Amino acid sequence: MYSDKVMDHFSNPRNVGEIENADGVGEVGNAHCGDIMKVYLKVENDIITDVRFKTFGCGAAIATSSVATEMIKGKTIDEALKLTNKEVVESLEGLPPAKLHCSVLAEEAVKAAIEDYKKKLGA
Amino acid sequence: MNKRVYMDHAATTYTKTEVLQTMMPFYTELFGNPSSVHQFGREVKKHIDTAREQIAKALGALPEEIYFTAGGSEADNWAIKGIAYANRKKGNHIITTKIEHPGLLESCKYLEKEGFEVTYLDVDEYGLVKPEDVERAIKENTILISVMYANNEIGTIQSIAEIAGLAKERKIYFHTDAVQAVGSIKIDVKEQNIDLLSLSAHKFYGPKGVGALYIRKGVKIISILHGGHQERGRRAGTENVPGIIGLGKAIEIAVNTMDENAARIKALRDKLIQGVMEKVPYTRLNGHPEKRLPGNTSFCFEFIEGESLLLNLDIKGIAGSSGSACSSGSLDPSHVLLAIGLSHEIAHGSLRLSLGDINTQEDIDYVLEVLPPIVDRLRQMSPLYERVKGGK
Numbered sequence: 349m350y351s352d353k354v355m356d357h358f359s360n361p362r363n364v365g366e367i368e369n370a371d372g373v374g375e376v377g378n379a380h381c382g383d384i385m386k387v388y389l390k391v392e393n394d395i396i397t398d399v400r401f402k403t404f405g406c407g408a409a410i411a412t413s414s415v416a417t418e419m420i421k422g423k424t425i426d427e428a429l430k431l432t433n434k435e436v437v438e439s440l441e442g443l444p445p446a447k448l449h450c451s452v453l454a455e456e457a458v459k460a461a462i463e464d465y466k467k468k469l470g471a
Numbered sequence: 472m473n474k475r476v477y478m479d480h481a482a483t484t485y486t487k488t489e490v491l492q493t494m495m496p497f498y499t500e501l502f503g504n505p506s507s508v509h510q511f512g513r514e515v516k517k518h519i520d521t522a523r524e525q526i527a528k529a530l531g532a533l534p535e536e537i538y539f540t541a542g543g544s545e546a547d548n549w550a551i552k553g554i555a556y557a558n559r560k561k562g563n564h565i566i567t568t569k570i571e572h573p574g575l576l577e578s579c580k581y582l583e584k585e586g587f588e589v590t591y592l593d594v595d596e597y598g599l600v601k602p603e604d605v606e607r608a609i610k611e612n613t614i615l616i617s618v619m620y621a622n623n624e625i626g627t628i629q630s631i632a633e634i635a636g637l638a639k640e641r642k643i644y645f646h647t648d649a650v651q652a653v654g655s656i657k658i659d660v661k662e663q664n665i666d667l668l669s670l671s672a673h674k675f676y677g678p679k680g681v682g683a684l685y686i687r688k689g690v691k692i693i694s695i696l697h698g699g700h701q702e703r704g705r706r707a708g709t710e711n712v713p714g715i716i717g718l719g720k721a722i723e724i725a726v727n728t729m730d731e732n733a734a735r736i737k738a739l740r741d742k743l744i745q746g747v748m749e750k751v752p753y754t755r756l757n758g759h760p761e762k763r764l765p766g767n768t769s770f771c772f773e774f775i776e777g778e779s780l781l782l783n784l785d786i787k788g789i790a791g792s793s794g795s796a797c798s799s800g801s802l803d804p805s806h807v808l809l810a811i812g813l814s815h816e817i818a819h820g821s822l823r824l825s826l827g828d829i830n831t832q833e834d835i836d837y838v839l840e841v842l843p844p845i846v847d848r849l850r851q852m853s854p855l856y857e858r859v860k861g862g863k
């Protein structure tokens with residue numbers, strides 16, 4: 349059902365965990381629909397130097413969380429904001445159609461964390 | 472090769488070698504059409520009659536009350552729609568429960584669109600239907616009560632005789648979906664006042680795609696599959712002969728070995744339940760502690776999601792199932808888990824391990840070794856668990 353790439357990220361998820369005193373934190377989804385993703389960012393000079401995630405969800409949710417964090421690490425905030433659900437799915441070599449909705453969370457969680465970072469900057 | 476442990480017998484079982492051996496000649500030398508007049512047909516017809524007798528004997532029914540179908544779903548569809556349309560003049564109200572199999576629930580929903588009225592009864596926290604709720608739901612125009620014998624997800628066994636008795640007193644037909652129960656627990660349709668009963672061979676070590684509907688003599692029902700005169704004019708289509716032969720053999724073996732098998736599987740089941748509950752914190756057992764199918768275990772592990780648990784178990788060779796939304800492909804978790812009062816969040820973390828006659832103590836030990844660290848690892852990456860640990 350899942351590609352080898354999905355199973356790789358699912359069985360060995362990258363960047364799992366939390367960041368203490370993170371510069372930005374975003375949490376999206378809810379337990380009602382079955383997937384929650386939380387992203388922590390460390391930002392230095394506008395560049396994402398570290399990123400961690402925690403996810404409650406299915407195989408697709410965990411794999412997209414993992415690959416999305418890999419894709420934005422080392423990127424500037426503006427670059428990371430351009431991350432799309434489509435790119436995440438493509439880098440996983442596709443997802444079953446019924447699982448596409450689970451992958452939207454990754455994009456949303458990254459955006460929420462960046463928003464939080466910007467808010468903290470402004471404050 | 473890696474270790475493989477199959478604990479999804481509620482989804483389907485393997486076909487026993489003995490069963491398969493009785494089926495094989497019906498693909499080759501005994502190929503006649505049982506409706507044919509010649510001896511090729513007649514000899515096959517004889518064997519179909521034997522299978523019908525084997526099923527009747529297993530259920531305490533008469534052979535002429537057994538009708539072959541293409542499985543449990545067809546039997547459910549036939550029972551519900553067949554009774555509804557045949558008795559429409561008498562009334563249009565049907566009573567069933569919220570925890571039925573989709574084969575039954577979707578038939579009821581279809582009938583609602585056709586102008587029938589359906590009451591879906593609640594169940595208690597163990598998944599039990601209260602007979603007094605059935606009684607209260609009965610109306611002047613009630614024509615059918617359908618309550619599943621045992622639930623496929625949580626294994627709860629209903630008080631069938633009591634509920635069927637209520638129906639009988641009021642001259643209302645009583646149907647039970649016994650797909651999960653047949654072959655595992657003792658059933659007697661006459662003693663229990665059951666008018667219609669659905670069964671499916673692949674749940675008791677028979678072949679897939681074949682089942683039966685027991686229809687008590689005198690029950691008014693219409694056909695839903697029209698055509699030839701097979702099954703005494705009630706269910707058209709050339710018989711799935713090898714399947715029917717296999718069904719007969721499988722049910723005979725299941726009933727003959729029931730006591731011994733049930734005791735052995737039940738002992739393994741209880742060890743598994745006890746072990747999981749001891750080793751994994753924040754876990755609940757779904758279903759009834761005693762009124763439970765011999766092979767069923769069903770758990771909810773808080774803070775994690777069922778599909779990711781299944782995938783991790785699968786990597787370790789363990790086959791189970793889950794009622795989480797993401798494993799079912801819908802947005803909602805299992806209707807059964809919601810009906811027993813679980814929140815969406817808890818229901819997403821469900822795991823069913825259903826045991827069968829191939830499982831051993833070694834399998835239980837293996838699951839108890841592999842499962843707890845998987846649950847723990849998923850919890851460590853769950854934002855929900857983090858809140859609990861943080862005391863929030």
Ligand SMILES: Cc1ncc(COP(=O)(O)O)c(C=O)c1O
Nearest residue numbers: 542543544572574623650651671
């Ligand atoms: C309770 C119950 N009813 C009906 C069915 C459907 O049976 P079948 O797969 O033979 O159509 C099943 C099997 O999944 C079941 O568990």
Ligand SMILES: [Zn+2]
Nearest residue numbers: 406409450797
């Ligand atoms: Zn999902």
